[in-house]
Amino acid sequence: MASAEGQxxxxxxxxxxxxxxxxxxxxxxxxxxxxxxxxxxxxLILLFMFVKAxxxxxxxxxxxxxxxxxxxxxxxxxxFIGVLIWLMAIEGNHTxxxxxxxxxxxxxxxxxxxx
Amino acid sequence: MSDAATMDGLxxxxxxxxxxxxxxxxxxxxxxxxxxxxxxxxSDTFIFSCFLVGYxxxxxxxxxxxxxxxxxxxxxxxGDPIPLILIAIMTFILITSSGTMALAVNMGYRKNKKATxxxxxxxxxxxxxxxxxxxxEWTKLIxxxxxxxWGNPFGAAQFGSSFFMITGFHGMHVSAGVIYLLVVANRxxxxxxxxxxxxxxxxxxxxxxxxxxxxxxVFIFAFFYLW
Numbered sequence: 001m002a003s004a005e006g007q008x009x010x011x012x013x014x015x016x017x018x019x020x021x022x023x024x025x026x027x028x029x030x031x032x033x034x035x036x037x038x039x040x041x042x043x044l045i046l047l048f049m050f051v052k053a054x055x056x057x058x059x060x061x062x063x064x065x066x067x068x069x070x071x072x073x074x075x076x077x078x079x080f081i082g083v084l085i086w087l088m089a090i091e092g093n094h095t096x097x098x099x100x101x102x103x104x105x106x107x108x109x110x111x112x113x114x115x
Numbered sequence: 116m117s118d119a120a121t122m123d124g125l126x127x128x129x130x131x132x133x134x135x136x137x138x139x140x141x142x143x144x145x146x147x148x149x150x151x152x153x154x155x156x157x158s159d160t161f162i163f164s165c166f167l168v169g170y171x172x173x174x175x176x177x178x179x180x181x182x183x184x185x186x187x188x189x190x191x192x193x194g195d196p197i198p199l200i201l202i203a204i205m206t207f208i209l210i211t212s213s214g215t216m217a218l219a220v221n222m223g224y225r226k227n228k229k230a231t232x233x234x235x236x237x238x239x240x241x242x243x244x245x246x247x248x249x250x251x252e253w254t255k256l257i258x259x260x261x262x263x264x265w266g267n268p269f270g271a272a273q274f275g276s277s278f279f280m281i282t283g284f285h286g287m288h289v290s291a292g293v294i295y296l297l298v299v300a301n302r303x304x305x306x307x308x309x310x311x312x313x314x315x316x317x318x319x320x321x322x323x324x325x326x327x328x329x330x331x332x333v334f335i336f337a338f339f340y341l342w
Contacts, residue, residue: 029199032198056329067144074157099176106178113269
């Protein structure tokens, strides 16, 4: 820690986060491998996703050590994507119901996946 | 270690926000290149969000059953197919490359030219292998399984268009990142930044881009492959 310039941090924290990202990725793969379904599946997928994203932004991208002004300028705007998700979820449901009403239920018989 | 919260005698916390935003010439007390990269990444966040929200919409609105990614992306090595195995390997490769990049940034600030160069090259090689695996995945899907942007045998037609759009745009980002990293790594090696008296901030800026690519993959992995 010779100079006070730039983002200088002990190496240990990078190794810890690195290992943690591996472990959490393994967990999220396990969600699929163990074929969990329903709310357990979606809840765990979202949990592991946000944990990974949070650590990448905070530690690897050094956001944790930036000033609050930069943090807010970058991290606040994406929050509003939530509004778009909400609107498009309503729209998506409406489109599906309209399709079913006018075209009827799907009669498609999907093929098996061959490997 | 620098403490950015109280640098240059400026107040920290919310009072710091007011001071920074009302400053006449410089709002963000970081190198301008870093501020610009962050703003670019913010705009890129919105592009990828639009793709993912669009995918959510078509998946919700599709009346045909959605193909089960776990089966579509399973790979068989002689025996029973293992679900999502290639995607899992790609995920681990990208995380590994994020780690080597984080170390490269650290080594850059320690003025360890050689380590920075080699760690960046390692990151680029891992990135290139990720793109290679993606090319393999696309080929398998298009040639062997007949998935097209306008239809596929396994369910809703929108599956193909969302898949090629989202992973294609991400793969393009990875490819661009590999070139970017190699250019910066070469300049680290030949002393370009040293002569200019830079503090290897450029390595951190390139690192931000690379971590962002990994970050986007976290969301694609969760929403497209696992959901």
